[in-house]
Amino acid sequence: MAEKEIKIVSFLCNWCSYGxxxxxxxxxxxxxxxxxxxxxxxxxxxxxxxxxxxxREGADAVWVSG
Amino acid sequence: xxxxxxxxxxxxxxxxxxxxxxxxxxxxxxxxPMASNPIVVTSKQDVEKLVxxxxxxxxxxxxxxNHKGKIAVIAKGCDxxxxxxxxxxxxxxxxxxHIIGVPxxxxxxxxxxxxxxxxxxxxxxxxxxTATIKSATKEETxxxxxxLRHNCSLCTHKNPVIYDDLACDExxxxxxxxPYPDVDAIQSLDANAKWQHxxxxxxxxxxxxxxxxxxxxxxxxxxxxxxxGPQWVGKGQDETDVNTFHFLRAFHxxxxxxxxxxxxxxxxxxxxxxxxxxxxxxxxxxxxGWEAGLDTTRRPPLDSYSPDDPNDFIK
Amino acid sequence: xxxxxxxxxxxxDRVHFSWISSAEAIKFVDIVKEISEKVRALGPxxxxxxxxxx
Numbered sequence: 001m002a003e004k005e006i007k008i009v010s011f012l013c014n015w016c017s018y019g020x021x022x023x024x025x026x027x028x029x030x031x032x033x034x035x036x037x038x039x040x041x042x043x044x045x046x047x048x049x050x051x052x053x054x055x056r057e058g059a060d061a062v063w064v065s066g
Numbered sequence: 067x068x069x070x071x072x073x074x075x076x077x078x079x080x081x082x083x084x085x086x087x088x089x090x091x092x093x094x095x096x097x098x099p100m101a102s103n104p105i106v107v108t109s110k111q112d113v114e115k116l117v118x119x120x121x122x123x124x125x126x127x128x129x130x131x132n133h134k135g136k137i138a139v140i141a142k143g144c145d146x147x148x149x150x151x152x153x154x155x156x157x158x159x160x161x162x163x164h165i166i167g168v169p170x171x172x173x174x175x176x177x178x179x180x181x182x183x184x185x186x187x188x189x190x191x192x193x194x195x196t197a198t199i200k201s202a203t204k205e206e207t208x209x210x211x212x213x214l215r216h217n218c219s220l221c222t223h224k225n226p227v228i229y230d231d232l233a234c235d236e237x238x239x240x241x242x243x244x245p246y247p248d249v250d251a252i253q254s255l256d257a258n259a260k261w262q263h264x265x266x267x268x269x270x271x272x273x274x275x276x277x278x279x280x281x282x283x284x285x286x287x288x289x290x291x292x293x294x295g296p297q298w299v300g301k302g303q304d305e306t307d308v309n310t311f312h313f314l315r316a317f318h319x320x321x322x323x324x325x326x327x328x329x330x331x332x333x334x335x336x337x338x339x340x341x342x343x344x345x346x347x348x349x350x351x352x353x354x355g356w357e358a359g360l361d362t363t364r365r366p367p368l369d370s371y372s373p374d375d376p377n378d379f380i381k
Numbered sequence: 382x383x384x385x386x387x388x389x390x391x392x393x394d395r396v397h398f399s400w401i402s403s404a405e406a407i408k409f410v411d412i413v414k415e416i417s418e419k420v421r422a423l424g425p426x427x428x429x430x431x432x433x434x435x
Contacts, residue, residue, distance in 0.1 A: 049298045056306055
């Protein structure tokens with residue numbers, strides 16, 4: 001692929017989406033390698049600061065998932 | 067002296083005499099024309115310093131926190147809404163407040179007036195609906211209505227929502243067909259033009275944090291801009307840092323801002339920082355039917371849950 | 382949050398929120414694909430990026 005690599009900073013809840021990501025890995029499902037996962041203890045840990053920080057450090061997109 | 071000022075002085079001196087309150091927070095004539103200072107009056111002799119006119123653009127709700135005894139505060143429509151917000155957020159005890167409500171007819175836009183003159187203004191005298199302004203070389207009489215601040219010209223809550231005493235008669239509220247024309251104008255732009263708009267807007271920002279300090283909403287013991295570990299935002303005038311500051315500052319006011327205009331009033335660089343908060347005001351009204359500071363019994367939308375909350379943004 | 386970012390000129394498709402149970406691996410994969418596609422369409426982000434002096 002000639003496209004430039006993109007980075008999606010993903011904030012995943014330990015108990016929900018992080019588990020889903022784990023299950024996806026165990027089940028050998030394929031998905032795009034654009035995401036960079038940050039595990040948070042709960043979606044309640046999320047703060048607008050995190051989203052802005054991610055953009056400041058050069059993220060192309062941010063994904064928050066509970 | 068207008069009747070409003072007179073009434074405020076009467077009420078204040080009665081309260082202080084009866085020792086019902088420890089202090090009265092109000093406005094006093096400032097050292098330069100068209101700028102009223104906040105003042106704390108603790109004795110009857112100083113009551114004469116209190117004034118109320120259309121240069122009292124700051125928000126006195128900012129000064130009602132952390133008092134031991136009972137205090138009296140002078141509140142315009144928007145200040146009263148901020149007091150309600152303080153009561154909701156447990157920053158002030160309604161029992162310990164004596165609110166002297168002042169139905170407000172709008173505040174003068176100092177920059178607009180200053181633009182009429184080439185030199186410094188030396189005198190500003192109000193008379194009912196008009197005002198006479200003098201500089202060293204020129205004298206102008208203006209109709210105050212034409213020189214209102216932008217937020218005052220769009221104000222729909224002139225009369226205080228809560229008060230213990232009222233200093234003058236309530237005025238008629240205006241109703242607006244298009245309450246957020248400025249937000250709509252920005253919204254009609256495409257992404258790059260929007261970005262450009264905000265770059266232009268904040269390019270003069272010197273990060274003095276006047277807007278933060280003038281605003282009654284900002285009472286965090288440590289503001290996120292002062293946090294050092296981790297440091298969320300740099301301290302300099304770097305574009306990204308300025309943008310981050312303004313964005314997050316505005317976001318922290320979501321559903322709480324009463325559009326009192328104190329932030330713009332305080333800005334030494336004349337940046338219309340309301341462009342950020344207005345969007346959030348519009349959103350909280352459209353998504354939650356919420357206007358900040360109207361009711362001490364309702365919880366704000368961002369700290370209450372309802373099954374009807376909009377959730378289209380979640381996949 | 383997304384709305385204000387959009388207001389400032391950061392495209393809406395750059396911030397995503399979702400709700401996935403730990404049993405929904407398929408949904409996870411679908412959403413990653415969807416987001417990835419949308420962001421690829423937008424291209425790299427240049428706004429609000431802090432440039433550090435070396």
